[in-house]
Amino acid sequence: MMKTxxxxxxxxxxxxxxxxxxxxxxxxxxxxxxYSKRFNDPVLKIVEADVSTxxxxxxxxxxxxxxxxxxxxxxxxxxxxxYTLGHEWGHYLCHRAAAPGGFECGATDVLGxxxxxxxxxxxxxxxLLMPLDDFRAQVGNQRMSLDLLRHCADRYGVSLxxxxxxxxxxxxxxxxxxxxxxxFVNWFRRSAAAExxxxxxxxxxxxxxxxxxxMGDVRTAAEGVDLPxxxxxxxPVREVAIFADKYEMTISLLIFEDSGVMPLDWIEEEVEDTFxxxxx
Amino acid sequence: MPSLLGIKIxxxxxxxxxxxxxxxxxxxxxxxxxxxxxxKEVTRPSAEKLDKIAGALGVTAAFLIDASQERPTxxxxxxxxxxxxxxxxxxxxxxxKRILDVLDDED
Numbered sequence: 436m437m438k439t440x441x442x443x444x445x446x447x448x449x450x451x452x453x454x455x456x457x458x459x460x461x462x463x464x465x466x467x468x469x470y471s472k473r474f475n476d477p478v479l480k481i482v483e484a485d486v487s488t489x490x491x492x493x494x495x496x497x498x499x500x501x502x503x504x505x506x507x508x509x510x511x512x513x514x515x516x517x518y519t520l521g522h523e524w525g526h527y528l529c530h531r532a533a534a535p536g537g538f539e540c541g542a543t544d545v546l547g548x549x550x551x552x553x554x555x556x557x558x559x560x561x562x563l564l565m566p567l568d569d570f571r572a573q574v575g576n577q578r579m580s581l582d583l584l585r586h587c588a589d590r591y592g593v594s595l596x597x598x599x600x601x602x603x604x605x606x607x608x609x610x611x612x613x614x615x616x617x618x619f620v621n622w623f624r625r626s627a628a629a630e631x632x633x634x635x636x637x638x639x640x641x642x643x644x645x646x647x648x649x650m651g652d653v654r655t656a657a658e659g660v661d662l663p664x665x666x667x668x669x670x671p672v673r674e675v676a677i678f679a680d681k682y683e684m685t686i687s688l689l690i691f692e693d694s695g696v697m698p699l700d701w702i703e704e705e706v707e708d709t710f711x712x713x714x715x
Numbered sequence: 716m717p718s719l720l721g722i723k724i725x726x727x728x729x730x731x732x733x734x735x736x737x738x739x740x741x742x743x744x745x746x747x748x749x750x751x752x753x754x755k756e757v758t759r760p761s762a763e764k765l766d767k768i769a770g771a772l773g774v775t776a777a778f779l780i781d782a783s784q785e786r787p788t789x790x791x792x793x794x795x796x797x798x799x800x801x802x803x804x805x806x807x808x809x810x811x812k813r814i815l816d817v818l819d820d821e822d
Contacts, residue, residue, distance in 0.1 A: 480818050486810045494811075496819045503818050505811060617735040619750045639751065683735070 444555045447528050448562030460592025461564050463520040467504065471527065477501045478527060481520065483508040491519035493526045502527055514594040518560050525559030526552065565591045565601045574602065579610070579690055581657045581675055595677055599688055600624050609694035611636065613687040618642050618649060621684075628697040634668055643667055647676035648685035659688070670694060721753045723779060727772040728753075741771040 441447040451466060464481050471477035479501035491506040504523040510516055530552050577583055587598040599612045603626045611625040613636050623636040642649040647660045659675035667689055675688040728738050739749040752758045769776040
């Protein structure tokens with residue numbers, strides 16, 4: 436039996452990964468059903484709900500005394516479904532105690548207060564599906580390419596975007612992922628080394644004209660294209676661009692290879708607190 | 716997270732097969748301005764601009780404004796954690812509730 440439950444989304448994910456062992460892609464359904472049996476309000480159902488604009492939800496089943504996870508089977512890729520299931524399972528583990536009756540609240544709570552919980556559930560899903568150590572072992576010192584990213588996405592059963600984000604988190608290189616729609620930046624995520632270098636791609640910024648994403652040349656996609664100083668930043672960069680035309684979206688992986696590699700201990704490693712550890 | 720008005724305009728534009736460029740031209744706006752309307756959290760287009768956008772999308776400005784006010788304000792008893800709640804409209808909630816009621820009742 437567990438003496439204490441993990442306290443953070445990341446600690447929950449690490450505990451489950453340790454308990455289930457390194458089997459990929461992680462079977463979120465199986466873990467959710469089996470692990471939640473120990474609680475008196477287990478996850479009883481994981482079912483499809485083909486309702487447009489909806490991705491997933493965690494609901495109480497009041498009569499049955501448990502919970503249901505609903506997900507939209509029409510979300511574009513199986514990877515997205517896995518991520519959504521992980522996300523809702525994260526809400527169950529981390530947040531249901533704080534809202535046993537569900538969210539019986541007005542607009543402010545739902546629209547404002549919910550964001551941190553959403554972020555936590557995403558974090559949980561990311562660490563459950565793609566443990567950092569395993570991800571680092573997969574990528575190693577290899578040159579990031581579309582093929583390598585696809586390998587990671589396949590291994591973990593996640594989307595290319597989710598794998599790319601994990602990569603920015605895990606890499607010691609100066610790197611970033613920039614997501615844009617219709618030629619303008621929506622958001623970006625950068626590695627620790629890129630943050631240290633002060634690299635920044637503000638939302639609303641127009642994609643650089645000479646960037647692979649703006650040029651739209653899919654032939655350069657696999658290995659990326661080398662771009663000089665001044666295109667994306669004040670230093671040369673290799674850009675691997677992914678084109679998601681259906682969403683009018685481009686995803687640019689930016690690797691500033693000349694900027695070197697950060698020592699591993701410079702990257703902040705979140706150390707599990709001993710009291711958060713799974714103990715028998 | 717875009718505004719509800721932005722989401723509505725984006726959905727209508729794509730449903731009508733228009734590119735962002737085309738909508739910008741049809742409404743005499745710059746592409747970057749139209750991008751902001753669709754993607755930024757807070758956008759306050761003028762009444763005149765809203766009329767032009769509505770016209771290009773084949774709806775009324777009132778319809779777009781209604782969309783922007785379509786916020787979940789009632790207590791939702793059976794709701795726990797919606798994913799992307801902000802984008803869910805009341806019809807979605809009703810459909811999910813029906814599915815949920817069946818799940819809770821079945822053996």
